[in-house]
Amino acid sequence: MVNILTVGIIKSSLKEVDVKLPELLELIKYKPKKKKIFIKPNVVDAINAKSGVIALPQLVDELINYLIKKHDISKEDIVVGEGTGYFNEDKHFERLAKESGYIKLEKKYGIKFENLQNTERVTKKWKYGEIELPKYLDTHEYINIPVMKTHMQATVTLAMKNQKGLLLLKDKRNFHRSSTYGSLHDSIYELSKVAIPDLVVTSAIFALEGTGPTLNAQSKTKKLDLILAGTDMIEVDNVSCEIMGLDVEKIKHIPKVKFSTIGVPLEAVKTKFAEADPFLKVRNLYVNQSDAACTLCTMSISRMFRKILFVEDLRKKFEELNKIYDRIDLVIGSDFEELPANAKIGQIFCVGACTSKLAKNNDVPIVKDCPPNHNDIIKLILEHTLK
Ligand code: SF4
Missing domain, CATH: 3.40.50 (Rossmann fold)
Incomplete structure (x- = not known):
């Protein structure tokens, strides 16, 4: 019983x-x-x-x-x-x-x-x-x-x-x-x-x-x-x-x-909680994440978003990027064999050691560290997009 x-x-x-x-x-x-x-x-x-x-x-x-x-x-x-x-x-x-x-x-x-x-x-x-x-x-x-x-x-x-x-x-x-x-x-x-x-x-x-x-x-x-x-x-x-x-x-x-x-x-x-989206997104910045992405990577992404939203000069730069590009993609986690379907070369970045192979095979810029630092992700995006 x-x-x-x-x-x-x-x-x-x-x-x-x-x-x-x-x-x-x-x-x-x-x-x-x-x-x-x-x-x-x-x-x-x-x-x-x-x-x-x-x-x-x-x-x-x-x-x-x-x-x-x-x-x-x-x-x-x-x-x-x-x-x-x-x-x-x-x-x-x-x-x-x-x-x-x-x-x-x-x-x-x-x-x-x-x-x-x-x-x-x-x-x-x-x-x-x-x-x-x-x-x-x-x-x-x-x-x-x-x-x-x-x-x-x-x-x-x-x-x-x-x-x-x-x-x-x-x-x-x-x-x-x-x-x-x-x-x-x-x-x-x-x-x-x-x-x-x-x-x-x-x-x-x-x-x-x-x-x-x-x-x-x-x-x-x-x-x-x-x-x-x-x-x-x-x-x-x-x-x-x-x-x-x-x-x-x-x-x-x-x-x-x-x-x-x-x-x-x-x-x-009893109440109703809003459920989680399967991916993180702010304006045109999409995070493609596999189940294999661990909390360390998702924490780095959350911290990156907080910085982009609340540090004024960064917020302005990313607003500018929002006007130029329809989307910018990030990839985290090890399960990706191919780049996400909607992503565009020149507007996609790999994040974390788990994505090294994907980055190498597709010649995509990467922050290689594990865990990746949120400031390095921001730097990588800006270096390759805001020219
Ligand atoms: S790169 Fe490191 S921190 Fe990121 S998902 Fe892989 S194991 Fe986790």
Whole structure:
């Protein structure tokens, strides 16, 4: 018989988190089974959490406070960590901690926001052989804190997808390569069998809709003033999909399961999230992206778009290009055998080491690095177009 657990739903504004989060955890009768705690928030970008792109540091702060006061957990036994692709080097991770607000946990509790790229690992067997995961999954109570967001490749990024932040950089890339593992969806699903959180708290005070997972011209913040919590990750993700107005059966990495909810009635909080476009686009600048393009490349593209839109002299230059060319194409990811059909020679650029062969075979200019730097992409486009 399948054991159906209960997912809690509570209304909470940012100001009410100190009261509402404990209320939610009491509602689902959460009690940690271990005395050591590992918290994995989704902190994918160096951006203010009110954007809906990252888990609110205030939520994590109140969770820590609750664990210390209610469950007698020592602050020395709490770890907060994330392993992003884009901010994997320590100097970049420090910037991530600062700009996301997670650095405040260190000042308040002495809990350092840990770069999981450097953490001790254990080897686990999974469908595709062996995978190295943080040792904390064995030694600590594991709390997964995703944000409710739509995602251009995975359709949504919730608790199951948040677990990609547990991976080493090489595995993050391999998750997008069907030649190494299965599809992205299958890899996320298989990971959920070996990385199993004890608690999921989904942050939907600020959520993100459109072409996520980060802020760009095609995505926008959605303020829901909601928090969800449950001890079964797949059930919590099912409830999130219901709230987002998305059919879970169309999201290939999330199995449809039965669930029950407690707190605010599910019907009262259902809404409709704008879904992600399959490609990023600003004016005449198109990004052709295969499923094999990993988050590092998509992050570079998002940062490039933000710069083009918000740095005035660049904005003017790209407006000029918009008048001259009907389209300019970028290609990211390794699966392209040929140039995209609508692209025109002289107006197409390859981005990232994965596109080296395509660039060479077709004599297309390229930013060869992996990951590619967003400034180099802008430079390459301008060098070859604005003459
Ligand atoms: S080139 Fe881009 S898509 Fe390919 S592995 Fe590097 S960052 Fe990922």
